[in-house]
Amino acid sequence: AQKVTQAQTEISVVEKEDVTLDCVYETRDTTYYLFWYKQPPSGELVFLIRRNSFDEQNEISGRYSWNFQKSTSSFNFTITASQVVDSAVYFCALSEDNYGQNFVFGPGTRLSVLP
Amino acid sequence: GAVVSQHPSRVICKSGTSVKIECRSLDFQATTMFWYRQFPKQSLMLMATSNEGSKATYEQGVEKDKFLINHASLTLSTLTVTSAHPEDSSFYICSAQRRGGINEQFFGPGTRLTVL
Numbered sequence: 038a039q040k041v042t043q044a045q046t047e048i049s050v051v052e053k054e055d056v057t058l059d060c061v062y063e064t065r066d067t068t069y070y071l072f073w074y075k076q077p078p079s080g081e082l083v084f085l086i087r088r089n090s091f092d093e094q095n096e097i098s099g100r101y102s103w104n105f106q107k108s109t110s111s112f113n114f115t116i117t118a119s120q121v122v123d124s125a126v127y128f129c130a131l132s133e134d135n136y137g138q139n140f141v142f143g144p145g146t147r148l149s150v151l152p
Numbered sequence: 153g154a155v156v157s158q159h160p161s162r163v164i165c166k167s168g169t170s171v172k173i174e175c176r177s178l179d180f181q182a183t184t185m186f187w188y189r190q191f192p193k194q195s196l197m198l199m200a201t202s203n204e205g206s207k208a209t210y211e212q213g214v215e216k217d218k219f220l221i222n223h224a225s226l227t228l229s230t231l232t233v234t235s236a237h238p239e240d241s242s243f244y245i246c247s248a249q250r251r252g253g254i255n256e257q258f259f260g261p262g263t264r265l266t267v268l
Contacts, residue, residue: 074259080243081261082196128195140186140257142195 039064041131041143049149050119058114058146060129066090071112072130073103076145082128088112119150154180156248158260165236166268172232173263175246181226182248186257187219190243202229226251236267 040063050056062071073085086096088105096103100117116123129143155178165171175185184203188196200216202208202223210216218240220232229248233240243264247257 079261080245080264082245082259084259087256140198142197144195147193 039066039069039131039133039139039141041129041141043127043129043143043146045146046144047147047149049151051151052121053118055115055117056119056148056150058116058127058129058148060112060114060143062110062112062129062131062143064110064131064133066133068133070132071105072132073112073114074128074130074142075125076128077125085114116148119148121150121152124148124150154248154250154258156182156246156258156260158244158246158263160263161261162264162266164266164268167237168235170232170234171236171265172230173244173246173265175229175231175248175260177227177248177250177258180248180258181251182229183226183251184249185223185229186247186249187221187229187231188245188247190245190262192243196245199231233265236265238267241265241267 042061044059069090071088075083093105102115104113126145126147128145132140157176157178159174163171186201187199189199190196198211199214200208200210200221202221204223204226208221218234223229243262245262247259249257
């Protein structure tokens with residue numbers, strides 16, 4: 038069975054600090070997809086990244102970067118020079134299915150960036 | 153981009169009434185739509201998967217007679233909460249998978265249901 042763990046329930050940082058959100062997953066499949074979503078107070082999910090299990094390259098997008106380590110089943114997300122607007126709940130998710138089904142979300146990490 | 157809308161965005165109803173929530177894919181055809189429920193400070197939990205023209209598949213523990221799902225077209229799925237009770241108060245989010253798309257769900261903005 039697939040499972041996603043986000044051990045950090047809540048994190049608070051001061052603006053401009055770097056912060057890493059952890060995500061550890063469990064799956065028996067060799068082919069799977071990992072996602073990160075941002076959920077601001079408005080509630081709407083914002084897609085951040087999708088990574089398939091065969092692509093272990095780390096990715097950087099502006100202040101965001103992702104570290105995918107299959108050896109430790111982790112897909113961590115780092116925000117560099119955090120800003121108040123980064124305050125949100127961040128969800129890591131896993132899908133074992135090529136057709137987008139069997140989508141499992143982690144419990145989420147609430148990030149508060151203080152001015 | 154692929155846009156998914158939900159209507160209404162917020163609804164308050166009395167206990168015992170039924171509420172219908174619409175999920176529309178605005179600029180693409182969606183063969184599959186998903187309905188999630190999110191209680192305060194919790195994660196999203198999949199309720200059901202609906203394929204156009206067929207009956208929805210419900211997750212374990214979700215009452216199909218209480219949460220009626222209709223996916224009548226490639227751009228519209230509806231969730232009806234029948235005889236709503238205060239414990240049904242939650243944030244309901246739909247997502248849609250593009251026809252021919254692989255492993256990508258586009259999420260709607262959510263509907264906040266409050267049952268008094």
